[in-house]
Amino acid sequence: MNxxxxxxxxxxxxxxxxxYSEHMKKDENATISNYNACEKILDKLLKKYKGSVFNTAGxxxxxxxxxxxxxxxxxxxxxxxxxxxxxSKKTNVKLSFRLGINMGDVVNKEGNLIGDxxxxxxxxxxxxxxxxxxxSKSVYDFVVPKTKMTFNDLGVQKVKQNEFHAFDILLxxxxxxxxxxxxxxxxxGLLVSGSLAFFLIILVGILFLNNSEIxxxxxxxxxxSKPNILIMPIKVTGLNDDQKTFNDGLTKTLxxxxxxxxAVRVLPSTISDSFNRxxxxxxxxxxxxxxxxILNTAVVASGxxxxxxxxxxxxxxxxxxxxxxxxxxFNDMFKAQDDLAxxxxxxxxxxxxxxxxQVKKWFVGSRxxxxxxxxxxxxxxxxxxTVDGYIESKTILAEMIEKxxxxxxxKQENFYVLNAWQTWMGILFQMSPDVESDxxxxxxxxxxxxxxxxxxxxYIARAFIGMTLLNTGCEAAIKxxxxxxxxxxxxxxxxxxxxxYGMCGNRQKAIELANNALKLVPVDTNWTQTxxxxxxxxxxxxxxxxxxxxxxxxxxxxxPPNLLALLAYMEYKxxxxxxxxxxxxxxxxxxxxxxxxxxxLYNREELSNVLSFLESQE
Numbered sequence: 180m181n182x183x184x185x186x187x188x189x190x191x192x193x194x195x196x197x198x199y200s201e202h203m204k205k206d207e208n209a210t211i212s213n214y215n216a217c218e219k220i221l222d223k224l225l226k227k228y229k230g231s232v233f234n235t236a237g238x239x240x241x242x243x244x245x246x247x248x249x250x251x252x253x254x255x256x257x258x259x260x261x262x263x264x265x266x267s268k269k270t271n272v273k274l275s276f277r278l279g280i281n282m283g284d285v286v287n288k289e290g291n292l293i294g295d296x297x298x299x300x301x302x303x304x305x306x307x308x309x310x311x312x313x314x315s316k317s318v319y320d321f322v323v324p325k326t327k328m329t330f331n332d333l334g335v336q337k338v339k340q341n342e343f344h345a346f347d348i349l350l351x352x353x354x355x356x357x358x359x360x361x362x363x364x365x366x367x368g369l370l371v372s373g374s375l376a377f378f379l380i381i382l383v384g385i386l387f388l389n390n391s392e393i394x395x396x397x398x399x400x401x402x403x404s405k406p407n408i409l410i411m412p413i414k415v416t417g418l419n420d421d422q423k424t425f426n427d428g429l430t431k432t433l434x435x436x437x438x439x440x441x442a443v444r445v446l447p448s449t450i451s452d453s454f455n456r457x458x459x460x461x462x463x464x465x466x467x468x469x470x471x472x473i474l475n476t477a478v479v480a481s482g483x484x485x486x487x488x489x490x491x492x493x494x495x496x497x498x499x500x501x502x503x504x505x506x507x508x509f510n511d512m513f514k515a516q517d518d519l520a521x522x523x524x525x526x527x528x529x530x531x532x533x534x535x536x537q538v539k540k541w542f543v544g545s546r547x548x549x550x551x552x553x554x555x556x557x558x559x560x561x562x563x564x565t566v567d568g569y570i571e572s573k574t575i576l577a578e579m580i581e582k583x584x585x586x587x588x589x590k591q592e593n594f595y596v597l598n599a600w601q602t603w604m605g606i607l608f609q610m611s612p613d614v615e616s617d618x619x620x621x622x623x624x625x626x627x628x629x630x631x632x633x634x635x636x637x638y639i640a641r642a643f644i645g646m647t648l649l650n651t652g653c654e655a656a657i658k659x660x661x662x663x664x665x666x667x668x669x670x671x672x673x674x675x676x677x678x679x680y681g682m683c684g685n686r687q688k689a690i691e692l693a694n695n696a697l698k699l700v701p702v703d704t705n706w707t708q709t710x711x712x713x714x715x716x717x718x719x720x721x722x723x724x725x726x727x728x729x730x731x732x733x734x735x736x737x738x739p740p741n742l743l744a745l746l747a748y749m750e751y752k753x754x755x756x757x758x759x760x761x762x763x764x765x766x767x768x769x770x771x772x773x774x775x776x777x778x779x780l781y782n783r784e785e786l787s788n789v790l791s792f793l794e795s796q797e
Contacts, residue, residue: 279303565770599624
C-alpha cells in the first residue's frame, strides 16, 4: 500500500453566505435562485483568476489559487460584484458573503485538500465581517507590495485550535475594527461548523449572530465621517385587521433602505433588539458600539391615514436633533410602506446628513427612493474628489439618466448642473478625451442650468466652475456667490463660496463662510466642510487652529487625501518626520493627486512650499 503523503503549499480561498439558513426559512426558492446567480459570478471570476474549486459543503465553497495576488484580487472583485448586485432593486434576496484566504501547507487526498492550510482559511472566513475579507499574514506579505489595497492589522488571533496573524482588507474604510488577540477565542470562530462548513467564496454560510444573543461590542471605536445609526424597531399602533400587513418586516425594510446610502453606517438589528430589551445600556452605546445617532419612528393609524413621528437623537450631543411629523395614506399597504421609508430617508438625508437640498429639485414631482438614493450616492462619490470618486460618480450619473428614461421622467434640464460638475472634474483629473470640446460642454451646461433653474446650486456651480475653468474672474464669480446666498443659504453655497473668496484673496471672508458651512451640518459627510475650514486657515497661516479644529478626528479612517497631505506637511514643519511620512502614506492610499491638491490651497507661496515637500516624498 502506498503510504506516501502528497503535500504542497497552496493558496486556499474560502467563502460562506451570511445568514443563509434564515434566508431559506423566509423563501427557499428565491434564496436558491439568488444563490445560483452568485455562484455564476464566482465561477466567472475563478476562471479569470485561475482558481479552481476542489470541495463544497452545502452552501460553502473551497478553492485553490496558484497565486496569493490572484486570490485576493478575485475576492475583492467578487465582493464588489455582490455589492453591486445587492444594490439593484431587481435583486429580491440580497446575499452577503464572508471570505477567508490563507497560504499554507496542505495535503492532497484523492483530489481534495485538507490540513492546517485549509483549516486556517476557514477560520479566517469565520473571522471576516459580512461583505468582508480576512487574510493571513502569509498572504499579506505577498500582496501588500503588489497591490494598492488598504489593510487593517488584527494581530494574532486564535479560533478553535488554530492560531494565526490576521488582516482585514478594507473594502470600506468605515469597516476598520480592533479585535482581541489570541488570549480569547473569537466568538465568530466558535460558531463555525466542525465539518467543512468553512469553505470558499461563493455561497452561503450558515452562521452569524443568534437574535437572542447580545452582539459583541467593539473594542476600538472607528472614527469616521460616516455616522453609526441605530434604528430602533418601529412602533405601530391603531391598525385595523386589514392594515396589519403594513407592519410585517417594516423595520428591516427601513434598515435595508437606509443601508444603501453610502454616507452612513447602519448597525445590525441585533444591537437595537438587545438595547430594546435592556441588555445594553444607553451610556454604553457610544463607548462599546460606536453609535452616533438613534432613530425612533412611531406610526399612529386612524382610519386610512397615519401620522408618522420621526425622532433622531445625537448621542454625541446628548440631545434630540430632529423631530418631525409626516402623514401617509393606508389605501395601498405596499405603497404605505414605501412612503414611510421615503419620509424617514428624506429626514436623514436632507436634514441630518445635509446632503444637498437641491437634490429634491432634480426630480420635482417625480422623485422615487431609487432616484434620490442614486443622486445622493453620486454626490458622495463626487465629493471624494479623487480619480476613483470621479469614475464612480460618472457611472452613477449614467445610471441616474438611464433610470429616469426608464421611468419616463427624464428631462435634460434636470441634469445640466450635474453634467457640468462631472465634465469639469474629468477635465481636472485629465480624464477628458477632448478637453477643448468638454470645456465648451461645461460652458453650455452651467449657463443652461442657471437659465433653466436660477437657484443657489446653479449660481454657485457657475461661480466655481467659472473661476477654475472658464476664466470668469472674481467680480462675476463673487456676484454669483451673493446671488446663491441671497434667498437660501446652504452648505454648498457657503462652502463653495468660501473657496471663491479664498481664490480672490479675501482670506477672512473665506474663513467666515467655511466656518458657517461647518456649523450648518449635523454630520460632516466625507469631512468636506472640515477640510474646507482647514484649507482656509492654512492659507491665512493659522496652523494651531487647524489642530484644534481636527482634534481626535486626525485619526479618522476616511480623511480625504488633500487634508492628509496637508497634515503631512504640517507635521514635517514641526519636525515630526515619522508622523509626516505616515500621513503622506495615508494620503496616497486615499487617492492623493497633485492636480487636485494644486486647487486645494489659494496662498500660492505656501502652496509652492507644500508641493515641493510632497514631491520630495513621492
